[in-house]
Amino acid sequence: MSAQSKQWIWLAVAALLLASAGVLLEGYSLRLLNLALLNVITVIGLNLAFGYCGIIHLGQAAFVGIGAYVTALATVKLGWPMAISIPVAMIAAASFALLVSLPLIRLKGHYLALATVGVNVILELIAKNWVEVTNGYNGVTGIPRLTDMMPGMAPEKAFIPIVSVAALVVVWIALRLRHSHLGRAMIAVRDDETAALTIGIDVGRVKVIAFTLSAVIGALSGTLYAHYTGFISPSDFAVSQSILFLMMLVVGGEASVIGAILGAIALTFLPELLRDLAAGYVAAGGSEKDLIARLLKDGYLVFYGLITLIVLMALPKGLAGLLQRWCGRAASP
Amino acid sequence: MTTVLETRKLTKTFGGLVAVNGVSLSVNAGEAFAVIGPNGAGKSTFLNLLSGLMSPTDGEIFLNDTSVTNSPAHGLRRLGMARTFQNGRLFQRLTVLENVMAGGCPGEGARLIDVVLRRGFYDRWQDALRARAETALKKLDLWAMRDAEISQLPFGVQRNVEIARALAAEANIILLDEPAAGLNSGERVALVRALKDLKSEGLAVVLIEHDMSLVMAWAERIAVLNFGEKIAEGTPAEVRANPKVIEAYLGTEAVDA
Numbered sequence: 001m002s003a004q005s006k007q008w009i010w011l012a013v014a015a016l017l018l019a020s021a022g023v024l025l026e027g028y029s030l031r032l033l034n035l036a037l038l039n040v041i042t043v044i045g046l047n048l049a050f051g052y053c054g055i056i057h058l059g060q061a062a063f064v065g066i067g068a069y070v071t072a073l074a075t076v077k078l079g080w081p082m083a084i085s086i087p088v089a090m091i092a093a094a095s096f097a098l099l100v101s102l103p104l105i106r107l108k109g110h111y112l113a114l115a116t117v118g119v120n121v122i123l124e125l126i127a128k129n130w131v132e133v134t135n136g137y138n139g140v141t142g143i144p145r146l147t148d149m150m151p152g153m154a155p156e157k158a159f160i161p162i163v164s165v166a167a168l169v170v171v172w173i174a175l176r177l178r179h180s181h182l183g184r185a186m187i188a189v190r191d192d193e194t195a196a197l198t199i200g201i202d203v204g205r206v207k208v209i210a211f212t213l214s215a216v217i218g219a220l221s222g223t224l225y226a227h228y229t230g231f232i233s234p235s236d237f238a239v240s241q242s243i244l245f246l247m248m249l250v251v252g253g254e255a256s257v258i259g260a261i262l263g264a265i266a267l268t269f270l271p272e273l274l275r276d277l278a279a280g281y282v283a284a285g286g287s288e289k290d291l292i293a294r295l296l297k298d299g300y301l302v303f304y305g306l307i308t309l310i311v312l313m314a315l316p317k318g319l320a321g322l323l324q325r326w327c328g329r330a331a332s333p
Numbered sequence: 334m335t336t337v338l339e340t341r342k343l344t345k346t347f348g349g350l351v352a353v354n355g356v357s358l359s360v361n362a363g364e365a366f367a368v369i370g371p372n373g374a375g376k377s378t379f380l381n382l383l384s385g386l387m388s389p390t391d392g393e394i395f396l397n398d399t400s401v402t403n404s405p406a407h408g409l410r411r412l413g414m415a416r417t418f419q420n421g422r423l424f425q426r427l428t429v430l431e432n433v434m435a436g437g438c439p440g441e442g443a444r445l446i447d448v449v450l451r452r453g454f455y456d457r458w459q460d461a462l463r464a465r466a467e468t469a470l471k472k473l474d475l476w477a478m479r480d481a482e483i484s485q486l487p488f489g490v491q492r493n494v495e496i497a498r499a500l501a502a503e504a505n506i507i508l509l510d511e512p513a514a515g516l517n518s519g520e521r522v523a524l525v526r527a528l529k530d531l532k533s534e535g536l537a538v539v540l541i542e543h544d545m546s547l548v549m550a551w552a553e554r555i556a557v558l559n560f561g562e563k564i565a566e567g568t569p570a571e572v573r574a575n576p577k578v579i580e581a582y583l584g585t586e587a588v589d590a
């Protein structure tokens with residue numbers, strides 16, 4: 001079977017899984033699934049810059065934020081329809097990414113990483129302090145929701161098909177890119193810049209493209225987020241979020257689309273699973289006051305960190321590497 | 334005879350150190366050209382200047398009649414030049430086939446949307462690129478391992494993948510940086526055969542090499558560097574007989590070889 005038709009089968013299976021999850025899940029799990037799918041989009045974007053091209057990118061949340069803020073403000077304050085504000089928000093993020101990437105890609109390694117943090121911090125400060133435009137810490141409220149178009153359905157359920165379609169399209173685009181001259185060039189640049197130069201790859205240009213694409217895809221996720229929750233605030237797009245996105249990618253398996261998907265889903269659900277575990281422990285007769293309950297309940301982030309650390313140390317290729325080992329030599333896209 | 338590559342008084346200094354000093358030479362189309370010299374003679378610097386990875390302090394470089402003295406390295410492929418590296422620099426996370434295809438670019442006309450939607454012309458271009466890579470890999474007996482990961486391959490095979498990658502660039506001149514270094518005798522025989530094949534393709538090859546027997550057996554013309562200067566140039570027989578070369582580098586044993 002050709003790699004192309006295999007891809008279609010995988011995408012169809014994923015669509016089926018998502019459809020049934022949308023029907024079967026209820027309440028909070030449904031919300032988590034929506035957030036996980038939004039994170040899938042963001043992290044697949046990040047994978048282009050970090051996983052493929054090797055740009056240590058600790059500012060992806062900033063581009064998610066640009067997407068969210070531009071569409072939110074355009075719809076709330078200017079009354080634009082979402083069909084216009086969403087593409088405009090993505091173009092805004094792309095233009096900004098293009099602009100900052102030109103000086104940024106001249107930096108290497110840790111300096112580049114720090115510069116991306118800087119970009120994120122600056123945008124966060126603007127969102128917090130330019131109160132007349134952004135409403136500062138209070139955030140933007142009353143953002144029109146995409147799910148308003150389906151009035152008969154519960155919003156959480158109605159959003160599943162929207163975000164699923166978006167995620168599947170992004171996955172499809174990412175796979176197409178991976179097996180194009182751009183995908184090969186990005187990976188070549190990360191593996192060996194000098195060798196890439198000598199076989200005709202314009203390293204600077206490839207980095208700018210990777211960084212910008214990564215931002216656009218992040219911004220798409222941001223616009224959907226804004227029109228899903230109806231409310232955004234600066235803390236949604238803080239540096240800590242960027243670090244989380246990078247962690248999702250590394251835990252899932254960098255430089256692989258499957259890894260980005262697995263990591264985003266796993267790390268979105270993990271904290272909630274741990275919280276549930278604490279509730280279960282108490283329900284099973286454990287005292288709410290004893291150490292285990294308190295650790296699970298309040299210290300779940302400790303476990304979260306520990307589990308992440310264990311994955312990083314035991315699985316250098318992340319969850320995708322584990323999957324590959326189980327399935328033998330599966331075609332890892 | 335057409336000149337493919339020419340340097341005029343090419344010079345590179347690092348602070349007070351003159352690594353390459355006023356080297357002028359020209360390589361003709363289809364020629365088997367070797368640059369030899371003892372360790373520290375400036376061979377690698379010279380090669381890095383030719384391939385655009387370093388810019389010269391002084392002097393000029395012409396590639397297929399175009400001045401490329403300060404051109405960016407990535408532009409040289411389009412002008413007909415490819416190179417390999419001494420320590421084998423393949424892309425570890427690409428397969429063998431992808432390594433050879435990497436660097437192929439559909440040109441300015443292809444937009445992102447064409448790539449994603451796989452518009453007909455993009456698919457045709459990519460098929461042509463794959464066919465070219467296939468030809469290059471088959472030439473070096475590597476087609477069977479096209480889907481292998483680089484880390485699984487023995488060193489000698491990796492070296493050949495690099496040569497295939499350079500071949501697929503459709504250059505008319507290829508620079509090889511010590512391709513025999515670290516090869517076993519079997520791999521060395523295969524390399525000499527591959528080099529002769531390159532020659533029969535009408536490619537100009539510039540070989541930077543330590544291995545004297547390989548150079549003497551293969552090269553049509555040899556330039557000898559010592560302390561950054563060209564001290565001799567000529568056929569293997571001429572170079573072998575040149576007293577300056579003998580003094581600087583060869584020693585009696587190698588002359589007999």
